[in-house]
Amino acid sequence: MISKRVLSLAPYKTETTPAKIKLSSNELSVDFPEEVKKHIGEEVSKIPFNRYPDPEAHLLKETLAQRLGVSPENLMLGNGSDELIYYLSVGIGELNRGVFYPVPTFSMYRISAQVLGREKVEVELKEDFDIDIQKSVEAIQEKKPILAYFAYPNNPTGNCFSEEKIRRIRSLGLFTVIDEAYYPYSGKSFMEEALKRDDTVVLHTLSKIGMAGLRVGFMVGKEEVIRELNKVRLPFNITYPSQVIARLMLTEFYHLIEEEIKRVIKERERVYLELSKMEGIRAYPSCANFILFKSLRIPAELLHKKLVEEGVLIRDFSYMIPQCLRVSIGRPFENDAFLEAMERVLKKLQVFQK
């Protein structure tokens, strides 16, 4: 009785292999001080969890709105931005109209479209991982999708697409979602346009800045757009503990997160340079908190496996982009452990290959 839409669905892939050094999910690697944890513990213990949480998460929304310089009416919260992607695929356009996104990219755009039986209009990125505007325009004119997703910066490639190309595609009449999950690392945003236009929203998340376990993402858009989409949302989608902890982290402890973000941006340049120096490796520039790289000599799958044996877990993306792997930027000691493990593995395997 399971629908064909579901039976043919490729599930969301993630890395759950246990490892000492985990650089596989673009989380922020951080260990908050004891006093922070204690304070959070105290606040969480006050939660009357026999009660439903505030369905609109007013306090958390106010905190976020203040941080962003928008009004709470411009915000819709999701159980991670994943949930908001799903809601957008439900709420934008009729289901007989397709969904456009450049590939390779974040897999939730595909999954949400397919589950709903919407046509997937996928166009391959160019060699430099920017949008192929000619092919995109052709595909859009032929298939007439009504919704477009752009990960900005893109995951797993790490680059930001050309803004002009995104606007060009939007001008063909597509409701445009700019998924800025890595905004804190790129500093680039379409938020101003989202606040002014009826055809644009921006997605942000707390997942990549130290709060992945809370599952809080948010959408920014015009009040009229947000009000309608909010009708699709399941009523209590942000749990009580998540509302409380996220709010505390974004007010009293946000300086700790900001420090960590700055450090990751610095480390990103270092890891990129070190990877670029390695023989048989091609690293791609990134404006996110991860780096995609290509293994030119050793099969990516083997490199991934050998790194796991060294206690370092990264993501093998060779199923999406031939020979490519993605490493998240961690704390300096973790990045060192990754770089050293890479050196060891490359040395060993390249010798055997000669």
Ligand SMILES: *Cc1c(COP(=O)(O)O)cnc(C)c1O
């Ligand atoms: C990680 C990621 C997300 C998912 O974020 P959640 O808020 O944890 O659901 C969304 N979009 C992109 C591009 C991502 O890389």
